[in-house]
Amino acid sequence: MASIKQFQVTFDCAEPERVARFWCEVLGYVVPPPPEGFATWDEFNRSLPPERQGAAFACVDPSGVGPRLYFQRVPEGKVVKNRVHLDVRVGTGLVGQERLAALEAERDRLVALGAVCVQVLLADEHNESCISMQDIEGNEFCLD
Secondary structure: OOOOOOOEEEEEEOOHHHHHHHHHHHHOOEOOOOOOOOOOHHHHHHOOOHHHOOOEEEEEOOOOOOOEEEEEEOOOOOOOOOOOOEEEOOOOOOOHHHHHHHHHHHHHHHHHOOOEEEEEEOOOOOOOOEEEEEOOOOOEEEEO
């Protein structure tokens, strides 16, 4: 029998801390404590060589259930659609207008944080409503 593995989700981005803090707000995640020996992440960051300062940041589920999110600076910008994306589950168990209202309320909250609404997909005979979004650096995700 195979064992279940823990995993983290890694985002390539231009501004790791900014994007990490956005996702903290989206998911209710938190920034973990700084490494031992450092009072703050800023203090730790200043201890790094200049080329490594601000190169990475992370956030975690405070309950310890969800995966760690890791954000790493890369030189290139986003060019094409993500092959993998997050579905933020805000409408679980809801249907019809009640589900759409929950999705739209979350969309509005995230747009105020800098996200972009790409498309509202209304329910049809096969699927419930969902909303396609982009984070503050253009990474796609869905409100589901």
